[in-house]
Amino acid sequence: MDNCIFCRIVNGELPAAKVYEDEHVLAFLDISQVTKGHTLVIPKVHTENVFTLTSDVAGRLFSVVPAIANALKHAFSPVGLNVLNNNGEQAGQTVFHYHLHLIPRYGKGDGFG
Ligand code: 5GP
Numbered sequence: 587m588d589n590c591i592f593c594r595i596v597n598g599e600l601p602a603a604k605v606y607e608d609e610h611v612l613a614f615l616d617i618s619q620v621t622k623g624h625t626l627v628i629p630k631v632h633t634e635n636v637f638t639l640t641s642d643v644a645g646r647l648f649s650v651v652p653a654i655a656n657a658l659k660h661a662f663s664p665v666g667l668n669v670l671n672n673n674g675e676q677a678g679q680t681v682f683h684y685h686l687h688l689i690p691r692y693g694k695g696d697g698f699g
């Protein structure tokens with residue numbers, strides 16, 4: 587998708603602070619982090635949201651989430667971590683390329699929630 591920001595990051599047309607990459611999945615820091623280490627995990631293939639996501643793509647994506655979560659835990663020493671996903675404009679989705687938010691948590695006053 588030419589006009590998709592996340593496809594352009596996958597293609598290397600736009601920069602991103604990469605946290606993890608394999609053949610099918612890319613993780614990078616959110617440009618507007620709600621807490622330190624806020625990371626987005628995306629499939630490299632364009633798919634809009636959970637309603638279009640295939641089981642294969644979901645499987646490859648979710649299979650690496652524990653490793654990415656543990657990398658964030660190691661790097662930032664949070665006390666917890668939210669895994670969130672918005673699907674559809676009314677649900678808060680603003681970029682229409684499927685993504686998970688991994689949001690490290692640091693306790694009360696960490697600025698999120
Ligand atoms: P959504 O609201 O769709 O669940 O989340 C989209 C996320 O993408 C937001 O947290 C926003 O800050 C992030 N974002 C939007 N544009 C860019 C970008 O160009 N680079 C990066 N790294 N994150 C982006």
Ligand code: ZN
Binds near residue numbers: 591594632682683
């Ligand atoms: Zn895309």
